[in-house]
Amino acid sequence: MIKKWFQNIGPGTLVAAAFIGPGTVTLCTTAGVNFGFNLLWAMLLSIIATIVLQEMAARLGIIAQKGLSEVIREEIKVPFLKQFITLLILSAIVIGNASYEAGNISGGILGLETILGEISYNIGELSINFLSIAIGIIAFVLLYIGNYKFLEKALVTLVILMSFSFVVTAIITQPNIGEVLNGLLVPKFPEKSLLTIIGLIGTTVVPYNLFLHASLVKERWSQKEDLKLAKKDTIVSIILGGLVSIAIIISAASIPSKDILNAADLAKGLAPLYGEFAKYFLALGLFAAGITSAITAPLAAAYVAKGCLGFKGGLQSKWFRLVWMIILFLGVLFSSIGIKPIEIIKFAQIANGMLLPIIAGILLWIMNKKNVLGIHVNSKTQNVFGFIILLVSIFLGAKGILKVFNFI
Template structure:
């Protein structure tokens, strides 16, 4: 009797070892928008962006580690810290940034839901309202956590990109060359995809989500070393998956001149591995990933904003006790679903635009994070080291420069 229980605990422990907050946050970054953006990058630019993924891994590691460290040292979420250290005006600006970025991401998740179910011949006019309502109810009733595993399992199907990437027999010497040799094309298409890639890889919401989960778990700097490994590993895993999505679409689609205009095209890249099942495997994977993020994002956004302004938050409250929290959560889902329903843009373009918006906004959040992690009164001896500051600032400046260049080429 006792033995059985101990065993069960052990299994949970192993599971937790694999899925720490760092890994969860980073792989949740590979959501509908992420998959689509990477697939477009591969199909349109072949291997030309691989070097960026390689370099961005370092940025992602640094940024995520900063968020995790802040959570462990201060025991507070990122929005709490911004409020306490910078006052109301700066907090308002930061929260407006986060809200805008997350409206974009939520929209792209609903676009992902629509796109994946189109593979099964379900119109977006049915799938989006129905799924919005289901997600809204599941989360509010607190039953989401019990069904979450189903969606996680679905999204695991996307790991087949790694196998597909190998089976597509890419030209490995070309792959290696492009991974370590930067190339840039000076046109708006390349730059837009670049900003979108940055935005989906280092999304603002991931930092808020990661820091809060570290703080909520009560992890302190004493037992931080394990979290640190988890965070770094998470960033690497996320980028390896991104790398292989690009690799497989680059090998399967680019040579035939197929660009991605719907989920069907992105699914083609899985063909070398799963053959005619490609649309089903891809559809289910995209669906799972989209639903998961569509459930987490509006919720974590409402938490972050309410905590910053000191409004009551949490699902165990009644509506009257935490009105702002519930209204924010509901409004985010409605906006996201409505944009997808009433926009005449291709679903994949909605997803890309959302990632570009994130790419434009991420430097704002990074600057806040940099100021906080360099505050000695707050972080004590755990302030950023010089190398951290250099990499993070380079990321910030590089991303801002990319955004400016993108707009310059767009309107030229």
Template sequence: MSIKSKILNVLFWSIVSAAFIGPGTITTATKAGANYNFDLLWALLFSTLACLLLQEASARITITSGMNLGQAIAKQFEGKSTKTLVLILIVGAIILGSAAYETGNILGSVAGLSLVFTEFPEEVFVLGIGVLSVFVLSIPSFKALAKFMGVIVIIMGISFFTTAILLKPNMTDIIAGSFIPQIPNFSALTNSTSSAGLLVLALIGTTVVPYDIFLGSGVLDKKQKISEMRFGLSIAVILGGIISMAVLMVGTTVTTEIMQKVSGETIITEEVVQNNLYKALSYSLSTKIGGWAVYVLGLGMFAAGFSSAVTAPLASAITARSLFEKGKEKEWEPKSFKFKFVWGIILATGLIFGLVGIKPVPAIILAQALNGLILPFISIFLIFVVNDPKLMGRENLNGWLVNIFMGIVVWVTLILGLTNLVKAADTAWDMALQDGNLTFISISIITLGATALILHRIYKIRNRKKKIIAS
């Protein structure tokens, strides 16, 4: 590949980064930095590698088999009574999740613009983002659309990199936070005992998202070589992870004193932090770097929100197409009514709730529960398929080291999934769970046993199929 081709390849795969770096990632990473300084950088490093492993496996399946992830799942359940239920569950979870979070994507983008253009009402920004999103989503070529989103990621990266570098963070703290896993139990921001366990899961959950895996598989050129895919995907995802880490570093500037000043509250609670986080961050950066830093932050926040406001509807349409297009390929082309209808519903939902300034909380709770089921399912499905010698051939099978790493990722997605289910149930039915740490430990032990059984099952099936092929 020429240097130009390599750059375009990275730009293309940056659509994956555009999808996972949204307002949820910005908020969660900022909170992690504000509460625990650099201590949770390792969680972002892990989640970046987990995202890369799952995306690479999904893309490798697509290149080797000629089927994207949705098609591969549909084929795996062909002729089985559970096929319809599985497909509806997956597409329902992806579409509902995208619709529920689309409001946050749009409002996050608006929050960034409001830092730069303070004189305009938010409704104008919401409508403007809606019009721009329709224009981008109407681009018929996935390649062109992906490269456009890559440019948005570059803008985002420059904004947060510049801000983080100008803060001159301590390199020793960065290295220690990145490579020494720990779950601190004291928040520097609220000045109280507070376990970081759920925040660690939130950092992983905002990076490893189900619809992003379908998105990467759906836009991939099936003629691309595996080596080319790995190069572009690796650089793009790692850069996305570095951007998330830069956001966490920027979040470390928010102190208790600053939060008290901007909120007017003496005691800093989780609710106070949630309501005043961006305001405190803006104040902190303007005093430490200069007033212009707020504009750079605003640009980065806009890019993060807008990129997710586009990729969430796109991923939903791609997921629906990949699962239901068999025999109806022309009806699901990017220019078709069905394809546009799916992304149109997602975008319209976000715009309606965005205009009234309300987040659809019940839908978000249900989406968390459904995604809690879907993410482990996809992770387990991927590790089974990439160990299938019939489908992948001997040369594209997982090695034992990759299987160990993917096993760890499966374990974490199971923890994340069950935790999201418990959180959703707790919120919906007010179960009043008293000991969050005990729940977390219990889920971790149960899912570790389940992961061990899954890996054992995979190796038994893999060896049996190898013998059948050899004979």
């Protein structure tokens, strides 16, 4: 039974790999340190919302046998609107993932440095971090092989490693199960927690995962009969990813110090209380989170560029490879020499803030079009859930844009 389950998991696990990146790990860490178990309910809400949207993206990919950006390009008939949305998607996903890629690689570095220490070389005033180059090489090799099944197995292995590492760390801290369940099931709004709550939802319900998922499922499945497998894969994988986030919050809640700013600090803070094992498990999880996101971000950007610009060919095509190579190169460059392209990141945050509600709305619209999905259009219940998530995404998008301009 376990062997059969492993044979059927795939695209959903890659989506979980994408949203459990260094940013999510850091946010979950600060949520646990500052608010204990009180914000676990927000994580549970995020998991439900992500399952609803990702199931729609997976269903679209299997039935239409096209990526989300391809369907959008075909279904929006108004030229100006099509051009605006295409430009927005390219800006948010391709430019956004290029600017966030350095953070993904840096997250993997933090995990390795917690175990190995810093490995860098100074050239005058310039310091080059060799660990970022090593992570870049690993990501490059996995992507360049260009075989979906191989890439899927590699990422599934990393996700299992990541999940095991974080869950074991949470168990080591011996949390009070009653308090954990209370935090999961009873919504609470501690003072100054609103932005953290919004952040927990925003790092889980990610626009680029909708594009990634719709493109990946058609690499794996092509028959309508595969919908059940895709749905099970989505639910199990997103819950697994959510469990990782919950485990990080639980681990962080056990630290009495408020000086924990990221997962590397958390790993060092756990060592005196729970032994070196806790530190190494958490560091290993952080490395896996960084490297999986460092692989899925360029992959998602390449799929989006392919759909928006009409590239032909698959994972091994020239243009597909060129897109992910540029994004990976920029990530390695910025992380290895410690540059943060602040203005580009701000632009990407604004574009993503606009994209999330627009794509959630377009996805809902497409999921009700019989010419695209036939009998597999949304049910009334799916539309109700989708509409609620759309309202939340509008709120999240507005918050993200206001935050960039320091209005909140």
